[in-house]
Amino acid sequence: MSTAADHHLEMFEKDKNVFNVLFEAASEGIIVVDKNQMIVSSNFAADNMFGYEKGELKGKPLNLLIPPKYRSAHPAHFKGFLKDSEKRQMGHGRDLYGVKKNGDEFPVEAGLNPFRIGDESYVMSLVIDISVRKEAQRQITELNNELEGKIQVRTKELEESIQKLQEANKSLELEIKKRKEAENRIKNALQKEKELSELKTKFLSLVSHEFKTPLSGILTSVVLAGKYKLEEQQEKREKHLNTIKSKVHYLDNILNDFLSIERLESGKVNYKFSTFSLSKLVNEVVYNANVTLKSGQNIEYTRNLESIVLHQDEKILELVLSNLLSNAIKYSPEETLIKFEIAVNDKTIRFTVTDQGMGIPEKDQKHIFERYFRAENALLNQGTGIGLNIAKVHLENLGGTISFSSKENAGTRFIVELPIVKE
Amino acid sequence: MKKVLFIEDDMVVRENTAELLELADYNVITAANGKSGLATARQEKPDIIVCDIMMPEMDGYAVLQALGEDPETRHIPFIFLSAKTEHKDIRRGMDLGADDYLTKPFEEEELISAIESRLAKMAILHKLREDQKSPAQEEPQQKIGSLQELREEVKKYEEKTFKSGETITRKVSLGTTFSL
Numbered sequence: 001m002s003t004a005a006d007h008h009l010e011m012f013e014k015d016k017n018v019f020n021v022l023f024e025a026a027s028e029g030i031i032v033v034d035k036n037q038m039i040v041s042s043n044f045a046a047d048n049m050f051g052y053e054k055g056e057l058k059g060k061p062l063n064l065l066i067p068p069k070y071r072s073a074h075p076a077h078f079k080g081f082l083k084d085s086e087k088r089q090m091g092h093g094r095d096l097y098g099v100k101k102n103g104d105e106f107p108v109e110a111g112l113n114p115f116r117i118g119d120e121s122y123v124m125s126l127v128i129d130i131s132v133r134k135e136a137q138r139q140i141t142e143l144n145n146e147l148e149g150k151i152q153v154r155t156k157e158l159e160e161s162i163q164k165l166q167e168a169n170k171s172l173e174l175e176i177k178k179r180k181e182a183e184n185r186i187k188n189a190l191q192k193e194k195e196l197s198e199l200k201t202k203f204l205s206l207v208s209h210e211f212k213t214p215l216s217g218i219l220t221s222v223v224l225a226g227k228y229k230l231e232e233q234q235e236k237r238e239k240h241l242n243t244i245k246s247k248v249h250y251l252d253n254i255l256n257d258f259l260s261i262e263r264l265e266s267g268k269v270n271y272k273f274s275t276f277s278l279s280k281l282v283n284e285v286v287y288n289a290n291v292t293l294k295s296g297q298n299i300e301y302t303r304n305l306e307s308i309v310l311h312q313d314e315k316i317l318e319l320v321l322s323n324l325l326s327n328a329i330k331y332s333p334e335e336t337l338i339k340f341e342i343a344v345n346d347k348t349i350r351f352t353v354t355d356q357g358m359g360i361p362e363k364d365q366k367h368i369f370e371r372y373f374r375a376e377n378a379l380l381n382q383g384t385g386i387g388l389n390i391a392k393v394h395l396e397n398l399g400g401t402i403s404f405s406s407k408e409n410a411g412t413r414f415i416v417e418l419p420i421v422k423e
Numbered sequence: 424m425k426k427v428l429f430i431e432d433d434m435v436v437r438e439n440t441a442e443l444l445e446l447a448d449y450n451v452i453t454a455a456n457g458k459s460g461l462a463t464a465r466q467e468k469p470d471i472i473v474c475d476i477m478m479p480e481m482d483g484y485a486v487l488q489a490l491g492e493d494p495e496t497r498h499i500p501f502i503f504l505s506a507k508t509e510h511k512d513i514r515r516g517m518d519l520g521a522d523d524y525l526t527k528p529f530e531e532e533e534l535i536s537a538i539e540s541r542l543a544k545m546a547i548l549h550k551l552r553e554d555q556k557s558p559a560q561e562e563p564q565q566k567i568g569s570l571q572e573l574r575e576e577v578k579k580y581e582e583k584t585f586k587s588g589e590t591i592t593r594k595v596s597l598g599t600t601f602s603l
Contacts, residue, residue: 209477212506213433216528220439223531227446243435292434294455380479382433 029127037062037078040122049129051101067099081112081123095134098127107134199261210254210384214247221247246291257386261371264393271313271398275423278349279305282342285318289325296335299325302342310349311421316394320402323387324353324414330381331412332357347420354413360406368404377408391416425542426450428469430460430486431504432478436527440473440504440534447535457481461489464496471541473534476505476516487519497568500541504529520570548573551580 023030029046033039042057050057050065057064062078063071098108111126221240228236263269286301293299310317321340328338332355339354360368364375369392372385388402395402400418427449431437434455441451452467454460457474458481464472472490476483483503490496503516508526516524523537581590 208508209506212508212527213436216506217433217435217439219528220436220443220531224439224442224446240439243439247435380477380482382477 029129030124031057031062031065031127032122032124033062035121037075039064046127049100049127050098051104065098067097067105070097078123081114098129106131195265199258210382211251213382214250218244218247254384257384257390260390261386264390269394269397271316273311273421274314275309275311276314277306278308278310278342278344279303281310281314281318281321282340285321285325286340288322289329292326292329294329294332294334297329297332297338299338299340301340305342305344308344311423312418313398316398317418320391320394320416321351321353323391324351324416327387327414328353328355328357328412330383331355331378344420348417349420351416352413354411356411359408359410359412360404361408365404365406369402424448424450425471425538426452426467426469427538428452428454428460428464428467428472430454430457430463430472430474430478430483432456432475436475443531443534444538449538457483457486461486464490464499465493468495469499470545471500471502471538473502473504473538476503476507476512484515484519487516487521491520494568500545502537502541504534547580548576551576 023041024044026043027045029049030041030043031039031046032041039057039060039062042052044054047054047057063074066074096108096110097105099105107130109128109130113124113126115122115124221243225237225240225244228234228240260269282301282305286299289299325338325340332338336356338356339352341352341354343350343352358377360375361377364373367373368375369388371389373389374383374385392402395416395418398418400416402414402416404412404414406412427444429437429441429444429451431440431453432455437453437455441453444451452463452469454463457478460472460474461481464486474483474486483505487501487503490499490501500522501520503521503524504527505512505516505524506527513524513526522541525533525537
């Protein structure tokens with residue numbers, strides 16, 4: 001006869017077998033301990049994990065499975081846990097270790113499940129050997145650290161590279177700046193070179209033309225002086241000797257004009273101020289100009305200057321005034337008047353030279369003070385084109401001015417003004 | 424005495440050269456620029472003209488050209504005396520019809536020799552014309568108008584007068600520094 005109890009027992013037996021199968025088949029280790037932490041049951045996975053034979057662990061203390069250094073703390077935890085009686089993961093946030101039969105320690109993860117059978121409390125813990133996981137974790141961590149390290153190294157290298165590049169950039173910028181400066185210096189030198197070359201060309205073409213005529217004058221005078229051998233021809237000889245002297249001075253002046261351009265350019269001019277009589281200067285300048293007058297030409301100049309005394313560079317002033325008078329004579333035809341007027345007040349002295357000559361064509365007027373410039377209508381006359389340029393530079397250096405007004409075929413007026421300088 | 428017209432704007436060169444030429448027994452007239460030089464040439468009909476190139480108002484090239492266009496003056500021998508010494512300047516002067524081109528500074532002997540050569544040539548041509556006047560117009564009178572015609576006349580004379588290809592220049596022992 002089968003009773004309900006039998007049925008239950010049968011079921012229980014069946015269940016018990018199923019339960020056993022499940023118990024043994026579980027891949028997690030299952031250990032059941034009683035309230036005294038004695039192992040009541042362990043499954044195949046747990047036995048295997050800890051290196052024990054089947055049933056070997058039954059009746060052994062749980063401590064056996066705990067590495068020695070953790071054994072002392074465990075009981076307190078256990079007691080506490082029983083009290084609370086809640087399922088949980090053990091070792092929350094901590095690394096747990098188990099110890100095998102052969103003494104090897106290995107990392108575990110354990111989950112706790114308290115239960116009661118009748119009055120007895122038991123704890124079933126699921127244990128997983130997380131060695132592999134831990135090892136993997138460790139490897140990952142190690143790899144991470146290695147990577148970290150590599151990143152740091154690389155970052156450092158990168159930083160160093162960046163710094164080097166920045167420094168290289170800086171020095172490159174400096175280099176560029178230096179190169180630009182050098183380029184500018186070269187450009188300036190080239191410009192100077194061009195100017196020198198221009199000077200040379202002008203000089204050479206000047207020499208060939210401007211010199212040959214006065215040299216002919218000298219040669220013919222020399223020949224003639226030699227022909228007059230008689231005593232009574234002394235006058236003729238002297239005339240020619242004077243001509244030679246005058247032409248030599250003339251050539252010397254042209255050379256000096258060129259040299260003074262070079263000196264003016266390089267700032268080598270030293271002005272020598274002295275005190276002198278205005279009338280003396282005017283008389284000398286007019287006297288020299290008179291020698292070169294064309295037939296019928298005449299210079300009318302301001303008299304009554306005897307009392308006036310100037311403090312200036314006499315030589316330069318003479319140079320400028322001589323140049324203006326010589327131009328007036330050269331560019332005016334015969335039978336014309338040249339006016340040389342002088343006006344003084346306590347601030348300035350003004351010299352005005354007026355002629356009735358060919359005048360300066362309007363289109364050439366703006367160039368008239370340029371070095372070597374010759375106006376179109378002047379080209380058939382002898383001239384270097386540097387007189388006015390030199391005059392202007394000197395006057396400006398002395399704080400003065402030069403200006404003009406002119407009409408072609410009517411005449412020209414040049415005005416020079418200088419400040420009155422007290423000693 | 425032969426009359427020389429000297430055109431030059433530089434006073435010293437003008438006066439000295441005139442003096443030199445006078446000492447060499449020439450009758451010298453001078454002009455200080457191209458314009459007055461041209462006028463003087465037309466007026467005075469000199470035997471020879473010596474002329475500078477770079478002068479105000481009218482340069483030497485223009486003077487020669489004007490003289491060449493005037494039938495009264497185009498036969499007058501013309502010598503340039505200039506500071507322009509480059510080959511192209513000389514060719515330009517010669518191409519315009521100058522008889523000679525001297526450069527400054529010049530040697531007295533050079534100038535006088537050049538003048539004499541030209542005057543000698545003119546004398547020969549003058550004689551040519553004279554000779555041709557007398558033998559009763561067997562050939563029509565030809566006015567020597569241009570340099571080309573002059574050349575032809577001289578050649579004709581040489582062929583007629585000399586044997587075996589002699590030339591006037593060789594005959595009168597003139598230098599070979601110039602040729603027609």
